[in-house]
Amino acid sequence: MAKLAAMEQGAVFRCQLDQLLTQAGSSLALSSLPALSLYHSGREMTPHLPEGILGHVLVGPPPGDAAILLGGFNFHVGNNSGKHKEKPYSDPKKSSKKRHAVTTVNLVLLGMSGTGKSASGNTILGQKLFVSRPSSKPVTKKCQMEETEREGVHLHVIDTPDIFDDDMKSSVRDKHVKRCEQLYESEPFVFVLVMHVSRFTDGERDIMEKLEKVFGREAGEQTIILFTRGDDLQQAGLGLEDFLHTCQPDLKKILEKCGNRCVLFENHRSDSAQVETLMDKVIRVTEEKQT
Template sequence: MGGKYDKAGVLKVRDHSKCPQTRIVLVGKTGVGKSAVGNTILDRQDFTSILSNASVTTQCQKEHGLVNDRHVAVVDTPGLFDTEKPNEEIQKEIVKCIQVSCPGPHAFLLVMQLNRFTDEERKCVEALQEIFGEESRKYMIILFTRGDDLEGQSIHDFVQRAHPALKEVINKCGGRYHVFNNRAMFNRAQ
């Protein structure tokens, strides 16, 4: 991938059934819980996930595991809109996730906090589409964290009552969304 980044090369693999592993890339803002999501998916503490007011993940990190008898590779990326680094520098690092997930990701999990959708979250979606191209939306799933905040409400009901801008983002991602409670990391029903 030397030289200029080619957005068209992001999603080359079309027949995913022949792939020996599922490759998932975690993307989103700083502090939304991407690393914790990676740990929840893999059912172990591979990614550094601590409470901090500064970005913890500074480089793409790939970890492997077996999930429901399927080999899975999870790539954690630095958060967009980090307060300590220019966004251009972060975007260059995020592009590396394509190399790390060679030959390319099967899914981008756009991680967002359940209780928060601001203009910055919307800009995050736009930045990711700029980085990976419009085609990436076909492979993007919104993954909400802080599922414990639902307090008995279903994620479907939450989305039905969500802000129109959030609904628009979900629609742009093919209506795909899910919720995790990272505090119940070992709950495999998630």
């Protein structure tokens, strides 16, 4: 009988919640939420929500409260107290300590001189550990690795000289490549090909061929394009999608070889969102490689 009563009360709560949400439409008025008691044995209920509202109901044991998760907020309603507590909703799926199949990743920054490899590395690290400054000559002279943790993943960020420079002696290039491979070979790795968003040079037209020649034909499957100087697009009133839609055919071919994986960075701004976007792609690439 007690179990049946709990189920009936749960159904009544579901009905009342549906009515409230239907009346609220796409915006939820907190003042419209009545205090409700719910006696239920710790299971989850998902009410039918009108279009534009996302949420679900978590039910605690008697005389537990109902937690209504809606629109980025966590509303606790219960015990007929008449008081409504409101706090930001923390999605456990977006916790800073995410669990991934891959716990350590080597991020190899590649690209031509002046594209912003070192500056991008510093943005990823969250501190200036790679030398980065305006110069008419290449600044990075050797491979350098620094470490950080992002999205629950331990990152080895590897900065490299311009190994695509046609004027570089083959013996010097081979030395840099060998050192780079020594740094990333012990863990899953992802190549990050850094390119200037508003400058596509003749030397970059065959950059994927050069990359595959050095690191193997399947290198593109583990490569993400990182475009720097994101503010250039913003000043032109363009987004990344606009840029990709109108970019040169040769650049589109490079993107296609990398599975159209790309991100936009502005290294003059401290913006964690751009690093999170990169990390989402890095994790996806490494986990797909392991399956």
